[in-house]
Amino acid sequence: MDKMSALTMFVATAEHGNFSRAAEVLGNTPSALTKAVAQLEEELGSRLFDRTTRRMALTEAGRIYLEGARQALLQLQLASEGVEQLKHELRGELRIIAPPSFAPAFLNQVCCRFLNEHPQVNLEVDLSDNYDDPVDGSYDLALRDGPIDLPGVIAQPLVENRVQLCASPAYLARKGSDVSLDNYHQHDWLIFRHPLLNRHFWWVKQGERRLRMTQPTPRIASDNYDFLLACLLDGQGLQFLPQWSAAPYLARGELVELMPEYWREPSAFGPWIYVLYQAHRRNTRKVKVFIDFLKAHWQAA
Incomplete structure (x- = not known):
């Protein structure tokens, strides 16, 4: 034997x-x-x-x-x-885990383009906010914007995780576009709740100047990012959004950026979105090709 x-x-x-x-x-x-x-x-x-x-x-x-x-x-x-x-075209299964908010922002498009060019590959995509162990034996690669200090895991920066303040034209027509550090408490706010995020204040930057903003009482608070985004687009309030999520809505005029001279610090989520994979998968062609698709998407954006 x-x-x-x-x-x-x-x-x-x-x-x-x-x-x-x-x-x-x-x-x-x-x-x-x-x-x-x-x-x-x-x-x-x-x-x-x-x-x-x-x-x-x-x-x-x-x-x-x-x-x-x-x-x-x-x-x-x-x-x-x-x-x-x-010897042959890509085939088999590619297993991915990512936060749910990444799907409508960019992962849907990347996956569909990848499948169109590689019809012999099947994708298994788990959308989860579980931050315990994003790359274990169950997944080929992971996308995340949180802590990445994981032993034996390679982390490649994918896209910057800058955060900006946004509102819909409908909200601004109802409440006015005058939003400043002096009056922001007077507006309705949509606030994302997450164990990694501070519930009491934000840090914002204006050039080299760093300022602390006390968090207002939210009109809507939720631990579901997509729910809050739908409320934002409906005109229910102001919300801080990462640029990778806000970009298509800003381009179509469905959202407006406010206080553009200020950028909220990404806090515990870190300054980048990363693609992660275990070291032994670094030469796996399916993984390398999918990462190339991710990078190409952001280079074209």
């Missing part, structure tokens, strides 16, 4: 807890898996499982070997994909 087949059977046995369930998943026989594990144990000179009539569990050596076996199989899969993609 070849080594990779034996490793595959060992990993499946460890993950499913016994030979019978692992054999069923692999479409093999329990005796074949038993033989594969015995072969590995003989080569290593160590038991990989403690077995009783009622249960089996990994030994300390088994736990160490399991991690190495998983990495070996992953690297072989990535290498095979890379060679295959050199």
Whole structure:
């Protein structure tokens, strides 16, 4: 039996807890898996499982070997994909995670263009504000504008995360366009709530001058960015928006920028949107091509 087949059977046995369930998943026989594990144990000179009539569990050596076996199989899969993609057009699945607000702003367009040019690729796109671990074994790449100090993860800056104050023409017709640091409390405000954001004040900059703005009582507060954006477009108040989100609405005249001499600091979200991926995926052609599509979108914007 070849080594990779034996490793595959060992990993499946460890993950499913016994030979019978692992054999069923692999479409093999329990005796074949038993033989594969015995072969590995003989080569290593160590038991990989403690077995009783009622249960089996990994030994300390088994736990160490399991991690190495998983990495070996992953690297072989990535290498095979890379060679295959050199010979043929892109194919397979690309798994992406991003905040929900990125979809209407730019991710919808990028994904559709990518699919049109690479019809053999399937996309799995999860839109989530989960900031715990955006790039784990479940995803090929992630987009985010929050903290990026993640071990073993490559972070490429994609687009600047500048923040500007906006309102709709309907709101300005009703409330007036006179908005300043002296009277902003008199206006209706739409405020995005997030655990990373301060609820009491904002920092804004005018050139080199840095000013602290006390947050007004919001007319509408929400933890859903798209909900607030819909309310903003409907004329319900003022809102600070990142430039990447506001740009198409400003271009179409659906929003107007206010106090353009001031820029709100991005605070905990940081000054850039980043594309992130694990180091072992740096040479995966699907990942590299999709990142090129993202960059091309912003270069053309």
